[in-house]
Amino acid sequence: MFADPAVWLPFVFAALMGLSILIYVVLDGFDLGVGVLFPFATDAEKDRMVAAIGPFWDANETWLVLAVGLLLVAFPQAHGDILTALYLPVAVMLIGLILRGVAFEFRAKAAARWKKTWNHAFFAGSLMTSLSQGFMLGLYIMGLEWTLPHVAFALMTAVFLTVGYSFIGATWIIHKTDGVLQLAALQWAKGGIWGLVLGIGAISLATPLVSPRIFEKWFSWPEALWLAPLPLASGLIVLWLWSLLRKMPFAGDRRSWLPFALATALWTLAFGGMAYSFYPYVVPNKLTIYEAASSPESLMIILYGTLIVLPTILAYTVLAYTVFRGKATELSYE
Amino acid sequence: MDTLILSRIQFGANISFHILFPTITIALGWVLFYFKVAFTWTKDDRWMEAYRFWVKVFALSFAMGVVSGITMSFQFGTNWPGFMETVGNIAGPLLAYEVLTAFFLEAVFLGIMLFGAGRVPNWAHTGATFLVAFGTTMSAFWIIVLNSWMHTPQGFEMRDGVAHATDWWAIVFNPSMPYRLTHMILASFLTVSFLIAGISAYRWIIGGQTRGVRVALKSAVFGAALLIPVQIFVGDMHGLNTLEHQPQKVAAMEANWETAGNVPLVLFAIPDEETRSNRVEIAIPNGASLILRHKADGVVPGLNDFVTPEGDVLHPPVAPVFYGFRVMVGIGMLMLLVSWTVAFTMLRRKPGSKERRGVEGLPRWMLYGLVAMSFSGWVATLAGWYVTEIGRQPWLVDGVLTTRMAVADVPAPMVLSTLIGYLAVYGLLIVAYLGAIFYLARKASKGGTGPVVPGARLEGMGVAAE
Numbered sequence: 001m002f003a004d005p006a007v008w009l010p011f012v013f014a015a016l017m018g019l020s021i022l023i024y025v026v027l028d029g030f031d032l033g034v035g036v037l038f039p040f041a042t043d044a045e046k047d048r049m050v051a052a053i054g055p056f057w058d059a060n061e062t063w064l065v066l067a068v069g070l071l072l073v074a075f076p077q078a079h080g081d082i083l084t085a086l087y088l089p090v091a092v093m094l095i096g097l098i099l100r101g102v103a104f105e106f107r108a109k110a111a112a113r114w115k116k117t118w119n120h121a122f123f124a125g126s127l128m129t130s131l132s133q134g135f136m137l138g139l140y141i142m143g144l145e146w147t148l149p150h151v152a153f154a155l156m157t158a159v160f161l162t163v164g165y166s167f168i169g170a171t172w173i174i175h176k177t178d179g180v181l182q183l184a185a186l187q188w189a190k191g192g193i194w195g196l197v198l199g200i201g202a203i204s205l206a207t208p209l210v211s212p213r214i215f216e217k218w219f220s221w222p223e224a225l226w227l228a229p230l231p232l233a234s235g236l237i238v239l240w241l242w243s244l245l246r247k248m249p250f251a252g253d254r255r256s257w258l259p260f261a262l263a264t265a266l267w268t269l270a271f272g273g274m275a276y277s278f279y280p281y282v283v284p285n286k287l288t289i290y291e292a293a294s295s296p297e298s299l300m301i302i303l304y305g306t307l308i309v310l311p312t313i314l315a316y317t318v319l320a321y322t323v324f325r326g327k328a329t330e331l332s333y334e
Numbered sequence: 335m336d337t338l339i340l341s342r343i344q345f346g347a348n349i350s351f352h353i354l355f356p357t358i359t360i361a362l363g364w365v366l367f368y369f370k371v372a373f374t375w376t377k378d379d380r381w382m383e384a385y386r387f388w389v390k391v392f393a394l395s396f397a398m399g400v401v402s403g404i405t406m407s408f409q410f411g412t413n414w415p416g417f418m419e420t421v422g423n424i425a426g427p428l429l430a431y432e433v434l435t436a437f438f439l440e441a442v443f444l445g446i447m448l449f450g451a452g453r454v455p456n457w458a459h460t461g462a463t464f465l466v467a468f469g470t471t472m473s474a475f476w477i478i479v480l481n482s483w484m485h486t487p488q489g490f491e492m493r494d495g496v497a498h499a500t501d502w503w504a505i506v507f508n509p510s511m512p513y514r515l516t517h518m519i520l521a522s523f524l525t526v527s528f529l530i531a532g533i534s535a536y537r538w539i540i541g542g543q544t545r546g547v548r549v550a551l552k553s554a555v556f557g558a559a560l561l562i563p564v565q566i567f568v569g570d571m572h573g574l575n576t577l578e579h580q581p582q583k584v585a586a587m588e589a590n591w592e593t594a595g596n597v598p599l600v601l602f603a604i605p606d607e608e609t610r611s612n613r614v615e616i617a618i619p620n621g622a623s624l625i626l627r628h629k630a631d632g633v634v635p636g637l638n639d640f641v642t643p644e645g646d647v648l649h650p651p652v653a654p655v656f657y658g659f660r661v662m663v664g665i666g667m668l669m670l671l672v673s674w675t676v677a678f679t680m681l682r683r684k685p686g687s688k689e690r691r692g693v694e695g696l697p698r699w700m701l702y703g704l705v706a707m708s709f710s711g712w713v714a715t716l717a718g719w720y721v722t723e724i725g726r727q728p729w730l731v732d733g734v735l736t737t738r739m740a741v742a743d744v745p746a747p748m749v750l751s752t753l754i755g756y757l758a759v760y761g762l763l764i765v766a767y768l769g770a771i772f773y774l775a776r777k778a779s780k781g782g783t784g785p786v787v788p789g790a791r792l793e794g795m796g797v798a799a800e
C-alpha cells in the first residue's frame with residue numbers, strides 16, 4: 001500500500017509537520033516560557049533571562065513558520081478549515097508574537113525610560129501567544145467546534161500550556177544561568193511541574209471522551225499495548241524531575257542541562273500520544289491527511305528540497321547552540 | 335462593509351507593513367557585509383564604526399520584518415483559503431522553498447551575526463553576515479517568483495478547478511519575474527541608500543561629525559547616484575513587460591480610456607470612472623505612445639476595451655493605480671535630482687586647491703534635504719506595490735482566480751475586529767521604530783553609550799567597543 005506516492009507522501013508530510021510542531025513547542029516553548037516568567041524576576045534578572053534566549057528566539061520561531069507552511073502546502077484543504085475555525089485565537093497569537101518579537105529589540109534600543117513599557121510588552125506578548133496556542137490546542141482536540149463546553153475546555157488547556165511553557169522556560173534558565181537566578185528558576189520549575197502534570201492528565205482524559213474513535217484506539221486490546229509505554233514513561237520522568245529539582249543545584253553545576261532534557265522528553269511523549277490518537281485525521285473526525293493532501297507531483301518537489309535542506313538546517317541549528325553554549329551572563333562581558 | 339473588502343484592506347495593511355522592513359533588510363544586509371569586508375581589508379576603524387551603528391538598525395528592522403512576516407503566512411489560511419485550494423500546488427512549493435532555503439538561514443546566522451563576534455573568528459563572523467544577507471535576498475527571490483507568477487501565470491494546467499504544475503522552469507522564470515525581482519532589489523538598495531544618507535546627515539547636523547558617519551554618508555550618496563538611473567531604466571522595461579501581459583494595468587497607469595495612436599502622456603489628471611474620462615488633464619502630446627511604443631503614432635491600449643458588452647468592468651480601479659504610479663515615478667525623479675546634486679557638490683574641488691569638497695563642503699540645506707529624503711524609498715516602494723497589486727484586480731491570479739473567489743467565509747465583524755487590532759499595533763510600532771532610529775542616531779552623536787544594560791544584546795564587536 002505504501003508503494004503508491006499518493007499514500008506515503010501525505011504520511012511523510014504529516015510526519016514532517018508533526019516534527020516541526022514538536023520542535024517548535026520545545027524551542028519556542030522555552031523562550032515563550034521565559035517571557036511568561038518575567039514578572040517573577042527582578043530588573044537585572046530580566047536582562048539575563050533575555051540574554052539566555054536572545055540568540056535563539058528568531059530561529060525557534062521559524063519552526064512555526066515551517067509547520068504552518070507545511071500545513072499550507074501539503075494539506076491546503078485542511079489549512080483553510082483549521083485556520084478559519086481558529087480565526088480569532090490566531091489573531092491573538094499573531095499580535096502576541098509581534099509584541100514579543102519587537103520588544104526584544106526595543107527594550108535594548110529605545111530610550112531608557114521606555115524600557116519598563118517594553119518589558120511589559122514582552123511579558124504580555126509571551127502570555128498572549130502561550131494562552132492562544134493552548135486555546136487552539138484545546139479547540140483542535142475538541143474537533144474545532146465553538147460550543148460552550150468546548151470553549152471551556154480550551155480555556156483550561158490555554159492555562160495548562162502556558163504553565164507548561166513556563167516550566168520548560170524555567171528549566172532552560174536553570175541550564176543557562178547560575179547563582180540567585182538559577183535558584184529562583186528551580187523554584188519556578190517546581191511550581192510549574194504540577195501544572196504540567198495536571199495539563200497532560202486533563203488532555204489525556206478528555207481526548208478519548210470526546211472522540212469514540214480515539215476511545216476505541218486507546219482501550220481496545222491489543223492496541224492499548226502500543227500506548228501503554230507512554231503514560232508509564234511519562235510518570236517515571238515526572239518522578240525523576242521532581243526528585244532532581246529538589247536536589248539541584250549540584251556542585252560544579254553538574255547536570256544543569258538535565259531538567260531541560262527531561263522536560264523535552266516529556267513533551268515528546270505527550271506529543272507522540274496525541275499524534276498517535278489523531279492519525280490519520282488532520283481536521284479531527286472530518287478530514288484525513290489522505291483526503292486533504294496536495295497533488296503528489298507538488299509534494300514530491302517539496303520533498304526533494306526538504307530532504308536536502310532539513311539536515312542542513314538541523315546542522316546549523318546545532319552550530320548556533322554550540323556557539324552560544326555556556327552561561328548566558330558571558331554574553332555581556334566579552 | 336463586507337468580508338471581502340475588509341479582508342482586502344486587512345491584507346493590504348499587513349503586507350504594506352511587512353514590506354517596509356524587508357525593503358530595508360534585503361539591501362542593508364549587503365551594505366553591512368560591505369562595511370565588514372572594507373574593514374577587514376583596510377583595517378580602518380571608520381568602517382567598523384559605521385557597521386556598529388547600522389547593525390542596530392538592521393536588528394530592529396529584521397525583528398519587525400520577522401513578526402509581520404509570520405502574520406503574513408497565517409493570512410492565507412485565515413482570510414484567503416480559496417487561494418491555496420486553487421493554486422496551492424504551485425504557491426505551496428514556492429513558499430516552502432522560501433522557508434527552507436531562506437528563513438532558517440537568516441534566522442540562525444542572525445544570532446551569530448549579532449552576538450557571535452566575540453565567540454567566533456572574524457572570518458566566521460563576516461561569513462555569518464554574508465549568509466544573512468544572502469538569506470534575505472533568497473526570501474525576496476522566492477516570494478517575488480510567487481507574486482510574479484500571480485501576475486503572469488504559466489507552466490500549469492487546470493484540472494477540476496485546481497491548478498497543477500506542468501513545468502516548474504516556466505513557473506519560476508515566468509515572464510514578469512526578472513523585471514519585478516530586479517526592480518524590487520534595486521528599490522531596496524535605493525531605500526537603504528537614502529536611509530543611510532538621511533540619518534547620517536542628521537547625525538552630521540547635530541554634531542556627530544565622525545569618520546564613520548562621513549564614510550557612511552558618502553557611500554550612500556554615491557550608491558544612490560549610481561543606482562537611480564538603473565532603476566529608472568529597469569522600471570521602464572518593467573512597464574513594457576506589463577504592457578505585453580497586463581495591458582489593462584498600463585491603461586490604468588496612464589489613465590487612457592480609448593485605444594488609439596498618438597496618445598499623450600498624462601502628467602496629471604483626475605480620472606473619473608463614472609463618466610469614463612479624465613476631468614482635469616495636463617499632458618504631453620504623443621508622450622505615452624513614444625514611451626510605450628517608441629513611435630509618435632504607436633497604439634496604446636485603452637480602458638474601454640476592458641468592459642464587456644454586458645457592462646462588467648474587467649480593468650482595475652483607475653485612480654489608485656494612476657496616482658500610485660505618479661507618486662513612485664515622482665519620487666524616482668526626486669531621488670535622481672537629490673543624489674546627483676549632492677554627489678556633484680561633494681566631488682567639486684575646493685577653490686584654489688586640488689582637494690574635493692567632500693561631506694564638509696555640503697551646504698546645510700543639502701543636508702536637510704537628505705534628512706527629508708530618509709524614508710522616501712518607503713513611499714516609492716509602497717506606491718509601486720499598490721500600482722502592481724491593485725492593477726491586477728479584479729484578479730488575484732491573473733485570468734485564473736478572482737479575489738472574490740478566494741476570500742474566507744468569516745463573519746465581517748470578526749475581520750473588522752482583527753483589522754482594528756492590527757492597525758493599532760502597527761501604528762504604535764511605526765512610531766516606536768522611527769523614534770528608536772532617531773534616538774539611536776542622537777545617542778551615537780553624543781558619543782555616549784546610553785544606558786549600559788548588563789546582559790543586554792551586543793551587536794558587532796561587543797560592549798568593550800561601544
Ligand code: HDD
Nearest residue numbers: 514517518521566569570573576663666714715718719722
Ligand atoms: C525605491 C523605489 C522605486 C522607485 C524609485 C521606482 N520604483 Fe517602480 N516599483 C517599485 C519601486 C520603485 C516597487 C515597489 O519595487 C515595485 C512594485 C512591484 C515591483 O516589482 O516593483 C514597482 C513597480 C513598478 C511598475 C509596475 C509593474 C507591474 O507590476 O506591472 C512599473 C511600471 C514601475 N515600477 C516603473 C517605474 C519607473 C518608470 C520608475 C522611474 C522613476 C520607477 N518605477 C521608480
Ligand code: HEM
Nearest residue numbers: 342345346349350353477478481716719720723724727737
Ligand atoms: C510578494 C508577495 C505578495 C503576494 C503573494 C501578494 C498577494 C496578495 C493577495 C493574496 C492579495 C489579496 C487579494 C486582494 O485583495 O486583491 C493581495 C492584495 C494586495 N496586495 Fe499583494 N501580495 C504580495 C506583495 C504585496 C506587497 C509588497 C504590497 C505592498 C505594499 C502589496 C499590496 C497589496 C495591496 C494594497 C492589496 C490590495 C489590493 C486590492 O484589494 O485592491 N502586495 N496581494
Ligand code: HEM
Nearest residue numbers: 355356359396399400403404406407437441470473474477
Ligand atoms: C504574502 C506575502 C509574504 C509572506 C507570506 C511573507 C512571509 C514572511 C515570513 C514568515 C517572514 C519571517 C521569516 C523568519 O522567520 O525569519 C518574512 C520575512 C521576510 N520577508 Fe516576507 N512575506 C511576504 C512578502 C514579502 C515580500 C513581498 C518580500 C520582498 C520582496 C518579502 C521579503 C522578506 C524578507 C527579505 C524577509 C526576511 C528579512 C526580514 O525579516 O526583514 N516578503 N516574510
